[in-house]
Amino acid sequence: EHQINFIECLRNRKQSNSNLEQAHLSASLVHFANIAYRSGNKQLLIDPKTGQFIENVDANSFLKVAYRENYVVPEKV
Numbered sequence: 864e865h866q867i868n869f870i871e872c873l874r875n876r877k878q879s880n881s882n883l884e885q886a887h888l889s890a891s892l893v894h895f896a897n898i899a900y901r902s903g904n905k906q907l908l909i910d911p912k913t914g915q916f917i918e919n920v921d922a923n924s925f926l927k928v929a930y931r932e933n934y935v936v937p938e939k940v
Contacts, residue, residue: 864880865880865881868881870930872911891914891937895907895909897925898916898922898925898926899922902919902921902922902923902925903921904921907919907922917933
């Protein structure tokens with residue numbers, strides 16, 4: 864139902880049934896757990912203002928992937 868509602872919202876620009884900020888935060892937790900596993904850390908501290916890990920360059924390197932040439936997503940879209 865969420866996928867259908869999402870596509871309908873794209874077409875008619877109405878508000879979605881779900882809270883998008885809450886969905887973003889929920890998805891971020893899964894990504895942060897994956898980054899903790901991949902970087903070998905049991906605990907990562909996150910700066911809520913920047914979305915970056917505090918004093919952890921290795922974990923921050925997983926926040927953005929390296930794109931192939933001609934497929935780069937700009938910093939500001």
